[in-house]
Amino acid sequence: MAKRRLQLKNIVRISGRIGGLLLAILLVVVLMLWSTGALKAKIKPGSVPEAVAKPYTGATAIAAFQNIPQTLRAVGTISPIAPVLLTPRIAGRIVYSRLIAGARVRKGQVLLQLDAAQLKAQLAQTAAAVLLARAQLRQAIIDQKRDKTLLATGDVTTATMDVANTAVASDQANLAHAMASLEAARAVLGYATIRCTINGIVMQKFVNVGDTVMPGQMMAKLYDPNKLQLAAVVRESMASNLHLGERMPVQLQALHTEVQARIRQIVPRVNAQSRSFIVKAAAAFPAGVWPGMYGNLIIPAGSYKVLVVPQAAIEQVGQLDLVTLLVHGRAVRQTVQPGRHIGSMREILAGLAAGQRVILPPQESSVSDAASHTGSALSAEGMRP
16 A cells, blocks of 8 residues: 555656646747747738838939940059250269259259369460460561561562461461360360259269269259150050040049140050050149159040949948839839949949839939939049059
């Protein structure tokens, strides 16, 4: 009897444990259903209130194709049109220099002075030779006049008169030679002072005070900042469409500016390795442009079509770019792949088709098409490399 009672007691205890476990499982299931909204009331299909289903009447825009001018960029370097190479005409040691790289110089300014002590001595020597030749000529003329008077009275012979005449002619030639030597010495002395030949800037200098230079040795390079050009490397297929005198823009990325340049030279030789020409375009570059700076020659290359929508219609959510389409009077979200900015418009690479209508934010107060937002901004910024 006691054994039977113990068995019943064990059965009751096990049943209680199982019941508690089942109750806990049921509670977990109910919490899960509640958190997922399965226990909430559902709206039957077609029973949406009229206020929610009302058609959209706000501002919209139509995705449309636009013709964008296509351009190609040719990389180039700024260089002087006609750099001036400063070289001496005589050998000498530099005793004075005003050469400073990057400094502005003016025409006629003394830039270098060579040692002129020996040249000044030579000039003094030739000047003395001129005085001697003049004195000799003066004496020869006096003798000639005296012999001429004596010849008239028969006191000298004709041969003596011929000697006097020859002496005058010889002394005249000696004087002319001495005066020419004097001018040559003055010219050589002038070569010791090296002056600037243009109003420009010192681009490079290669010598210093104390250096001995030889004729033809490069001492400095100057350039005129008002005469600069862009030397661009252009593919031969592009260069065939360019003409001398043609105007096209040059972009200077370092200065964030663009200037109009004129093609002044197309080097008539193709680089065999790169299959390219050198095209030189001159322009009135702004202040701050230096030789060696980087620039782009913008070459027109026809046009192409792109699909655009207003930038305001694109919303960025996380890493996604979304637009809201108006389909049968209802708003539908659509992911897109945007491209470049073109003024107030944005290129769409994927996700939209021409003719689809997109919803604009509330601040856009009127219905607009993509064509009404382009215009001059498209031609100014529609450049595809």
